[in-house]
Amino acid sequence: TSPWARCGERTWVWGPLATLLVCCGAQAADLTWEGGGFAPFNWNDSANWNDGTGPAVPQTGDTLTFATGKPGQTSVNNLPAGTAFASIDIGGLAGDPGYSFSGNDITLTGGSTALKFNYTGGSATIGLNITFSNSDPIITVTDGTLNLNGAINNGGMLLTVKGVAA
Numbered sequence: 001t002s003p004w005a006r007c008g009e010r011t012w013v014w015g016p017l018a019t020l021l022v023c024c025g026a027q028a029a030d031l032t033w034e035g036g037g038f039a040p041f042n043w044n045d046s047a048n049w050n051d052g053t054g055p056a057v058p059q060t061g062d063t064l065t066f067a068t069g070k071p072g073q074t075s076v077n078n079l080p081a082g083t084a085f086a087s088i089d090i091g092g093l094a095g096d097p098g099y100s101f102s103g104n105d106i107t108l109t110g111g112s113t114a115l116k117f118n119y120t121g122g123s124a125t126i127g128l129n130i131t132f133s134n135s136d137p138i139i140t141v142t143d144g145t146l147n148l149n150g151a152i153n154n155g156g157m158l159l160t161v162k163g164v165a166a
Contacts, residue, residue, distance in 0.1 A: 035072030119144030
């Protein structure tokens with residue numbers, strides 16, 4: 001990953017008269033679950049994620065996508081508790097085992113796109129405590145069953161759950 005792409009990385013720039021330390025600002029990324037690591041499929045294992053250029057570890061501000069047909073669908077969020085992600089998008093098709101998340105609390109900042117679920121004929125379980133930190137957060141369930149087994153903190157804001165009628 002380029003030192004300019006992710007926060008927290010530094011590049012030394014050498015010049016004839018001085019040394020300059022350049023620190024980049026936070027750059028949100030879109031990461032897709034690949035499940036390339038080993039059980040218990042921890043979220044801090046870069047083998048489990050791809051940011052479009054190669055392996056990566058989720059950081060604050062990132063958008064996380066859990067797509068159809070990937071291994072390691074039972075995973076553990078072992079990133080620091082309360083890590084804030086822009087959004088989480090979960091997909092799947094009938095025959096997939098269904099995603100199941102456990103581990104540390106998360107914060108979602110995406111407002112109207114905070115949590116999206118489209119799992120044709122399937123289900124997923126989020127066993128994480130979730131804090132929504134943006135106004136009027138929306139959970140969208142297009143198809144399937146989404147089980148939220150952790151505590152939900154909406155900070156007193158209206159929490160909208162959109163779904164299809166059975």
